[in-house]
Amino acid sequence: MAKYLLIESRDPFDSADSQYFAELIQGLAKRGNEATVFLVQNGVLPVRKGSKYSTVIADLVKSKIKVVADRFSLKERGIRQLVDGVDTADTDRLVDLLVEPGTKAIWH
């Protein structure tokens, strides 16, 4: 089992391929890999409760995938109400995840 850190900086309103990234994350998890998603920049837009694409995030949470949203990015965008199950953190946490042994980091 491999460990993946997937950093999503794009949002589905702007980048159609962000949906493929979510599918990739689901696929990795279904194959028994440990996947953590760190949302940053416009990547945090779908975590807003009521957002059109919040179901994509809710599906990741339902699949037991850890979803973390960058607090700085949330604050910049005035996002306060998040999809249930989404954690928030700063880049300190991202660094901790990055240096966990065996972690493969992918930025999108």
Add this chain to the structure above:
Amino acid sequence: MAGKTITVAIMDAPYESANSTTALRIVQSALAKGHNVNVFAYEGAVNLTMKAQAPHPNPVKGTSAEQEAHPTTKDWVASLFKMAKDKGVKLDWVNCGLCVDERGAGDWVEGPRRGGPKDFLDASNASQATLVIPTK
């Protein structure tokens, strides 16, 4: 988990993408946690360290450069080198030489050095973690 080495590759030119800010925040967090950091600045990212960068006024609002207090990436990078020194960790910032020459971007704040993609490979091989932040 302090004392590890992280390599970060960045490509975006300053003031164009949030990627630059995020990359610098990640480097800052890593140094603050006591990790060594290698940065490989490729393509437009070599402009991040240009010494001639200057904050500007905002003529629309009628504010001065001092009032605007725009952060420049070269000041941010300089502060990262100071932070690394204060923390006793290493920040090795390599600007891609060919990218620098193409852009005439060779006058940097103190700290970065000239190199090439091989430096990125070597740094990555010697690191516990590598993060590539590509342009969109």
